[in-house]
Amino acid sequence: MTKANFLSLFLLMCCTMLMAQTKVGGVVKDQNGEALPFVNVIFNNSSEGTTSGENGKFYLQSENNHTELKVSFIGYKTEIIPLQQKTNLSLEIELQEETSSLGEVKIVRGKTSKKNNPAIDILKKIWENKRDNGVSAFKQYQYKKYEKLEFDLDGIDSSVVKNPIFNGMEFIFDYSDTNRISGKTILPVFINESVSMVYGDNIENEKREDLLGNKNSGFEQNQNLIAAVKDVYDEYNVYNNYIKVFDKSFVSPLSTTGINNYNYVLSDSTYIEDKWCYNIIYYPRRENELTFKGDFWVNDTTWAVKKINLEASRDTNINWVKELYIEQEFEVLNDSVFLISKDYFQANFSLTKKENSKGVYAKRTRVFDEYQFNIKKAEDFYDKRAYKFNEEVYIRDKQFWKENRLEELNREEEDVYVMLDSLTRVPAFNRIYDIATIAESGYVEFDGWDFGPVYSLFDYNQVEGFRTRVGGRTYFGQHDPWRIEGYLAYGFKDDKFKYGISGKWLLDSRSRLIISGGKRRDIEQLGASLTTNTTDVLGRSLASSGLVSVGDNDKLSNIDLSTVNLEIEPWYNFNVRFGVSYRELSSASPAFSLDYYTNEAQTETASTIKQTEISTILTYTPGRQTSGFGVERNVVNEEEFPTFFFNYTLGLKNVFNSDFNYKKVQFFYDQPLRIGGFGRANASLEAGKTFGEVPLGLLNVVPGNQTYFAMYNSFPVLNFYEFVTDTYVSAHFDHNFNGRLFARIPLLRELNLRELIGARAVWGEISEENKALNASGIPLRAPSRAPYYEYSIGVGNILKFLSIEAHFRGNYFDVPESRSFAVTASFGFHF
Structure with missing residues (x-):
């Protein structure tokens, strides 16, 4: 789940009793x-x-x-x-x-x-007979999946009922219920049901899921909210060595390394549906580790698990989650292959883990049925994905749900629909919902347009002084086929207005053919990027701010940018973009220059770079999941998929008074990594080369970071423009151990801190011809004699939202005014 979506849901959910049998x-x-x-x-x-x-x-x-x-x-x-x-x-x-x-x-x-x-003897039998998920035993498979998602307020007592925030909504407490796992009184605040047909081909490694119907309480058109709710829950297989939950890798009790993490006790044996089964209780060997406690039933002939429950200990190093519970049931097919029949997941989100703290229950029930195997589909079957919004799926009638629900709603759940649909018409509730929307998107919604983003209203730097910015965008719904957005900014020191405007139009939803264009006149720090993002007409780097800078941040540039782009998605998650841009670059500060020589004798100079470019950009993001069918889509599984990026740029001289001919190629690869129980890492590799003679403003500046905050793929100990290249290779590696080491240290383990390490390096060179063009006064040096490198150590999860890292320079200490040490911080809501 993205940080914004998690915050949105948390604000929405956080802002008598009906009996079971x-x-x-x-x-x-x-x-x-x-x-x-x-x-x-x-x-x-x-x-x-x-x-x-x-x-x-x-x-x-x-x-x-x-x-x-x-x-x-x-x-x-x-x-x-x-x-x-x-x-x-x-x-x-x-x-x-x-x-x-x-x-x-x-x-x-x-x-x-x-x-x-x-108990361990039985566990070894499970390992010996271990099978992949049942559908993996066949060439092709298909099944129907019913999914029910619920969010419930926890800790409903008299203090909650009397809280002024619920004025005008008191009727909702008549619908309070009891949580079947904890026995606590809860109040349902969201319910979503969906029915899908899932198809897969294990030979071709293809999978497709067709949504047949979706129903929820009062938010039928808010696909962002639905996607955010679904993203709370991860897919997992208890037979794997590690189970991913909330971005954490828990050791599975069925893991082949489980005996190092769990205690096992043979507790009972009995018949379950005419199969003799053993019951094994398991619990953690050590505190604070990412482990579960619970029990499972295993058949004595197939050694397949029939039923299992997993509960995370309260001291587990995971934020905002007070309780975590998983339950799965399996059916054995022909005494050989097991198929999951039911899956239940429950988490209790809370600001603290105290026994009486109030929070929000998130629950998911999934039921699987109508399995069929080895039915081969046509070659293009898996390419036919949904490409436009189908309103019928979200307005199915009662007869559809009667025929397709694989698990009937109980009376209390039926009543919840009535309550929640009524709640969306209460002004007090809608005010809470509006606050959550602002927290998620950064925009204040009006009829047909949004104001924002509100986080960019104020800023400061040495050139502009105090700066204010206001902006907005058209917004009729998340499936809008076109969108216009822009901003207007003013610097009180330079007494200048800046602006940016962008428009885009979805011409064909099947191929995602989009035409876009925009114009921007603003001040930007170009020394914080390897130029892969300099055609953004609305964005502004944190490096442009002087509020959080180390030393002088006065090497800022004026940028006047116009772009026109055409993009298409010929294959799923593969994007091709063709663009034409015109830029004018000049120094925005008397302390900084982009000057270059215009004659061989080096007697004449120019201060403004005028450049026309044609670019072709290929982006491939396998595994990316999105919501919405409009010109803009939201990514719902950020940091979960690799990214491949290739850019070929052609600089054209004398087109619109353009100054230079050149060719530029860039390649970028980013890969999130899960290293079992040792946490999560991220690695990236970038390389580029410029063919032709170009001045400083068109070269590749190794991205420094003179701020106190972490900036993605930058070098925190480098100053802006410390290294400049026309050929470069850059690599970054960062790893979060998720408290694996600290959990073994008494007293320290109670703080739930997390260990961070990182390393980054760059090699590059610059030609003598490009050096000869330079009249800026800035020495053009490249890390050519050896790769420049840095390394870092840090502590994360301080107070659950703060990470601090110390960065150390590895070489090139002889560079004038260089720094050997830096500290950066980052904030965020992480599990």
Whole structure:
């Protein structure tokens, strides 16, 4: 989930009781009154159960009527507890030690033995018979998927009901419910249902999902919100060694390395749907690591997991999530292949992890059915993706849902639709929704247009002094086929107005054929980019600001840019863009120059560069997911896919008084990396070369960073224009261990800090001909005798939102006025 979307949902959700058939809750203790964790608690003569938490507490509910509760734990006598009522929420259960078997019992509260442990023997059988997800065993597959997403306010009590924020919305508390895992009183605030057909070809490595119907509470047209909600949940396979949840890689209890991270206890055995199964309880060996606790049932012949639940410990190093629970059920096909039949995911978002803190429950239920295999599709089947908004999918009638729901809504969920649809017509609720929208997009919405972005209203630098900027865009909906946006800025020191305006039009939605153009006159720091983004008519680099700079940030340029572009997407996530641009560049500061010689004798100079360019840009982003079908789409899985970028630029002399002929090629590759339980990394490689003679303003400046904040793919210890090249190769590597090391240090582990390391290097050269053109007074030096490099160490997750890194220069200490050390900070809402 993007940071903006997560913040939007958090603001939206954060700003009596209906009964199921049977509810039980309480605490399990031993004879000395000490809480017993990881105790197996199930409804007798069923497989519906849970395990007690670290504090011995448990909660369990069922849609069925049950009269007895079975409580069992290795080394203790099994207790059968009669249930006098449908709701029993204050049970205190005491287990007696089983003295006759104490000699056979291994340690069950603490570290269990890795040897002579029947639970681990069973685990090894699972590894030996380990299979990929069931559909992977076939050449082709297809199935129907029903998905239900819900968001619920947690901690509904009298203080919440009386809160002034709910004035005019008091009726919603009549619809409060009980969470089936925790037993807490909740208030549903969002529900979304969808039915899809999923097709896949394992030979061709293709997959397609066709949405058949979508229904939600009051936000039918807000596909950004729906996409943001869906992005809360990740796809995962419990048989993998690592399970990705909220951008974190948890060690799976079925992992081949699980015995190093978990304790395992064989707890029970019984028939589940005529299959004899063993029950194994597992829990973490160490605190603060990305691990789960829970139990699973495994068949004694196929050694396939029949049912599993996973619950993250509260001390797990993951932000904003107080509780995390996963439950999966599988069907065994022909005693060989297992197919997932049901998946349930639940997370409780909260500002703190205190027991009584209030938050938001996010829940997802998925049901899978109608499996079919080895039905080969036509060659172009997987190329036919949805390319325009189909309103019918979002207005399906009751008959459609009656026929396609794979799991019926209960009465409470049906009532929620009524409540939430009414809520969207309450002014107080719409005010909260508007605030969330501003937080997500940065724009204030009006009828047909938006004002913003509000984050760019004020700035400062040495050239402009204090600067103010106002802007806006047309916006009738996220599927708009055209959009116009622009801004007007004013500097109080240079007493000049600046502006930018852009327009784009989607000519063909199937091929995503878009024509766009724009004009910009502004002041920009060009020394913070390798020129891959200098045709942006609306953007402005953080490096242009003097509010957060180290030393003087006066090497700023005037830029007058006009562009016309045509782009098309011939294949999914493959974009081709043709563009023509005209730029005029000059110095914006008396302390800085872009001058160049105009004659061989070096007696005449020019201060303004006029240049016409034709460019061809190819961008490939495999795995990228987007929402919306208009001229602009939102990416819903940022930082989850690689990016390949290639740019070929042709500079044309004497076209619109252009000054230079040249050719320029650039290649960029960015790759997010998951390194198992060792965290997340990001690596990038960039290379470029300019053929022809060009002045400083058209060369490739190695991007320095004189700000106190992290800037993507820059060099924090370099000053602006410290290195200039016409040929370069640059590489960056950053890694976040996600607290893997700190979690093993007592006391420090309680802070949930995260270790950061990084390294970056660049090699480049500059021709003597380009040096001879330079009349700016800035020495043109390139890191040619050896690659320039930096390295960094840092600490992340300080107060859950701050990261601080220390950067060290590796060489080229002889460069005048160079820095050997720098500190940068970054802010963000990260899990």
